[in-house]
Amino acid sequence: MIAPDEPASAAPTPAFLYGTAWKEEQTEPLTRLALRAGFRGVDTANQRKHYFEAGVGAALKAALGAGDVSRSQLFLQSKFTFLDGQDERLPYDARATIGVQVAQSFDSSLAHLGTDYLDSYVLHGPSSRRGLQPADWQAWQAMEALAQSGRCRLLGISNVTLEQLQALCAGAAIAPKFVQNRCYAKTGWDRALRAWCGAQGIRYQGFSLLTANRTELGGSVARGIARRTGRPIAQIVFRFCQLLGILPLTGTSQFEHMRLDLAAAQLELSAADVSALENLCVTF
Numbered sequence: 001m002i003a004p005d006e007p008a009s010a011a012p013t014p015a016f017l018y019g020t021a022w023k024e025e026q027t028e029p030l031t032r033l034a035l036r037a038g039f040r041g042v043d044t045a046n047q048r049k050h051y052f053e054a055g056v057g058a059a060l061k062a063a064l065g066a067g068d069v070s071r072s073q074l075f076l077q078s079k080f081t082f083l084d085g086q087d088e089r090l091p092y093d094a095r096a097t098i099g100v101q102v103a104q105s106f107d108s109s110l111a112h113l114g115t116d117y118l119d120s121y122v123l124h125g126p127s128s129r130r131g132l133q134p135a136d137w138q139a140w141q142a143m144e145a146l147a148q149s150g151r152c153r154l155l156g157i158s159n160v161t162l163e164q165l166q167a168l169c170a171g172a173a174i175a176p177k178f179v180q181n182r183c184y185a186k187t188g189w190d191r192a193l194r195a196w197c198g199a200q201g202i203r204y205q206g207f208s209l210l211t212a213n214r215t216e217l218g219g220s221v222a223r224g225i226a227r228r229t230g231r232p233i234a235q236i237v238f239r240f241c242q243l244l245g246i247l248p249l250t251g252t253s254q255f256e257h258m259r260l261d262l263a264a265a266q267l268e269l270s271a272a273d274v275s276a277l278e279n280l281c282v283t284f
Contacts, residue, residue, distance in 0.1 A: 011072060014075050016250065017248070018249070019249040020052070021051055028059045030253055038258075043078075044113075046108055047124065048089035057111075057114050064114075076113055082124070099139075125158055141173075181207070183206035187281070194245065217280075236269070
């Protein structure tokens with residue numbers, strides 16, 4: 001298995017990703033706003049059911065055309081989604097083999113985003129809740145071929161269990177560099193999977209960090225840290241996640257919140273703060 005080290009030619013992995021799910025007609029203006037705020041990592045998917053990837057591409061074209069950013073400064077991540085996760089607006093031929101579907105979806109993503117390569121290409125979840133099925137291996141092998149061709153720099157997988165990830169790493173020719181999961185405080189922020197990722201050199205990307213943890217973040221621990229630091233809870237959570245080794249995603253639609261989220265990197269939290277937040281499932 002090839003070790004998941006980042007190729008020298010890949011764009012630097014940013015400390016924050018802007019997530020573009022569920023934005024529909026606002027995808028283009030919000031992505032443009034995120035780039036203006038300073039985001040250089042953009043996460044999307046070729047899944048019209050929940051993403052408008054072409055809208056992301058329109059924002060990128062405008063920013064590149066205006067000279068606001070160069071392609072080499074951008075970290076672009078998209079995903080292949082199986083048929084069960086799509087609606088009728090498919091980016092591939094439903095009758096084709098899985099390998100052909102991956103290739104067609106990838107080519108469509110490049111066209112949407114106006115680029116000839118992706119920095120990261122992610123399998124948008126295994127095809128079943130347990131184990132890995134033949135379809136998963138066919139998709140991964142097609143993604144490995146894209147990585148070997150140089151058209152995508154790094155591979156990842158999302159919505160995955162620890163057992164599925166371990167099986168993938170045991171059988172893959174190219175290991176995933178990223179795991180992207182919805183992250184819950186009640187599981188210690190996916191503690192077991194994060195620990196295994198850390199041991200394997202795989203970067204954990206966390207999404208729904210705020211929306212999946214409203215109850216926990218409304219408790220005395222998070223509110224106490226917010227009072228002491230004078231900083232909003234969202235910024236505290238994102239900095240906590242960075243200190244925990246999580247690469248956070250945010251999908252905020254407010255420019256000021258974008259700036260605050262990016263400024264989380266300058267926020268100082270104590271080891272006690274980090275421990276208390278990591279154990280919110282016990283202490284909230």
